[in-house]
Amino acid sequence: MSRLISLLILVIDVIVxxxxxxxxxxxxxxxxxxxxVVFLPVLGPILYYFLGNRR
Structure with missing residues (x-):
């Protein structure tokens, strides 16, 4: 289960x-x-989509 979560986090980080x-x-x-995103693999994408992704 932890490998699946780690893989999911990696995929999300690469997409971001x-x-x-x-x-x-x-x-x-x-x-x-x-x-x-690299140093905060879980929090980084969340912060980017709420704060940095203003289109």
């Missing part, structure tokens, strides 16, 4: 990082968001 790279943000903001 791809979304960050494709966004129209400045390069500095992209790098900061990617660092946040």
């Amino acid at each position: 990082i791809i979304d960050i790279v494709r966004s129209n943000k400045d390069t500095e903001k992209k790098i900061l968001w990617i660092i946040a």
Whole structure:
């Protein structure tokens, strides 16, 4: 069960990082968001979709 959760978190992180790279943000903001997602694998994507993903 824990492997499934870990795999799900990894997939979500990769999807969020791809979304960050494709966004129209400045390069500095992209790098900061990617660092946040990598170092906070559960909280990072949540923060990005609530705070950083304003289209």
